Amino acid sequence: MSDLIRSLRLFVRLNEEGSFSALGRRQNLSHTTIARAIADLESYFGVRLFQRTTRRQALTADGERLLEHAVAILDQVGMAETDLAGAVAARGLVRLGVTTALGLHYAQRLADLRAQHPELTVEMFFADWRDAADDGGLDLWLAVGPEGTAGAELLGLLPRMLVASPGYLEARGAPGNVADLAAHECITYGYAARPEPWPVDGEELRVSGFLRASSSEAVLRATRGGLGIAMLPRIQVEEDLARGLLVEVLPGCTIPPIEVLVAHGFRGMRMPMRARVVMDFLVVGFPG
Known part of the structure; x- marks a missing residue:
C-alpha cells in the first residue's frame, strides 16, 4: 500500500x-x-x-x-x-473482538474457515458485557444490546435461560414462580456499579447473590459448582444440560433474547476481502 x-x-x-x-x-x-x-x-x-x-x-x-x-x-x-x-483466497490478519459465549462457539468452527482460506490469520479478543471493542485496532467486533456501537448491524438473537445445578436445587428447592427468585442465590455478571436486572415475564427483577463476575464463563462454572441460579445464553449451557450438570429453572418463563450486533473498522472505505470472509463466517455460523 x-x-x-x-x-x-x-x-x-x-x-x-x-x-x-x-x-x-x-x-x-x-x-x-x-x-x-x-x-x-x-x-x-x-x-x-x-x-x-x-x-x-x-x-x-x-x-x-x-x-x-x-x-x-x-x-x-x-x-x-x-x-x-478474483477467486484468490483472503490473506492476512483479521483482529476479531467477541463475547465469551459466542467466541467459544465460533472457535469450535474455525477449522472450516481455515480450510477455505489457509492464508488467513485470525486473532480473537474475548470480552464479556459490552466492551468487546475496547481493544483498539479491531477489524470486526461484536456488541451486545441495542445501544451497541454506532453503525453496527444486527447479527442475530441469542436465547437465554435460567439454570442451576441439581445439587443447588436439592439443597435450596426449585423456585415455583418468578417472585421466588428473590429468595435464591442469583449469580450475575457485568461491570456496572449495580448489576442489570433480569428481565423475566415482563418484569425487571433486581436479584442478588454471593457472586457477580465480569465473565460469563466464571458465572457458568460457579453455577455448575452449585453456587446458585444464573441467567446465561442457551448455547453456553446446552452441553451441561444434556449431561445433567445443570437443570433449567422456571422453564415456562419468558426471557427476551440478547441482541448481538457486529461492527467493523472500515467506515468510509470498502471492507477488505480478509475481513469480508470473516464477516461471512460470523453470519453463516451464528447459532440457529
Whole structure:
C-alpha cells in the first residue's frame, strides 16, 4: 500500500473518530504516526486540513474538499482490490473482538474457515458485557444490546435461560414462580456499579447473590459448582444440560433474547476481502 493511500485512510478515519487520541486507541497507533501522515498530506496538497484549538479540531474548507475526494479514491481502490483478487483466497490478519459465549462457539468452527482460506490469520479478543471493542485496532467486533456501537448491524438473537445445578436445587428447592427468585442465590455478571436486572415475564427483577463476575464463563462454572441460579445464553449451557450438570429453572418463563450486533473498522472505505470472509463466517455460523 502506498504512503499516500495509507495517509488518506488515516485522514478519513481521523475525521470519523474526532481526535488523534481516539484514532490512536482504535488503530493502535502513536500520536506521532498520525500527525506525520496528516502533515504529509498537507505538504503534498499544499493546504491545511484541520483547524485545531485547545478544545476541538474541525476540517477546514480544503479539508472538506479533500475528504470528499479521499472517500471516492479509497472506494475505487477497494473496488480494484476486490476485482483483481478474483477467486484468490483472503490473506492476512483479521483482529476479531467477541463475547465469551459466542467466541467459544465460533472457535469450535474455525477449522472450516481455515480450510477455505489457509492464508488467513485470525486473532480473537474475548470480552464479556459490552466492551468487546475496547481493544483498539479491531477489524470486526461484536456488541451486545441495542445501544451497541454506532453503525453496527444486527447479527442475530441469542436465547437465554435460567439454570442451576441439581445439587443447588436439592439443597435450596426449585423456585415455583418468578417472585421466588428473590429468595435464591442469583449469580450475575457485568461491570456496572449495580448489576442489570433480569428481565423475566415482563418484569425487571433486581436479584442478588454471593457472586457477580465480569465473565460469563466464571458465572457458568460457579453455577455448575452449585453456587446458585444464573441467567446465561442457551448455547453456553446446552452441553451441561444434556449431561445433567445443570437443570433449567422456571422453564415456562419468558426471557427476551440478547441482541448481538457486529461492527467493523472500515467506515468510509470498502471492507477488505480478509475481513469480508470473516464477516461471512460470523453470519453463516451464528447459532440457529
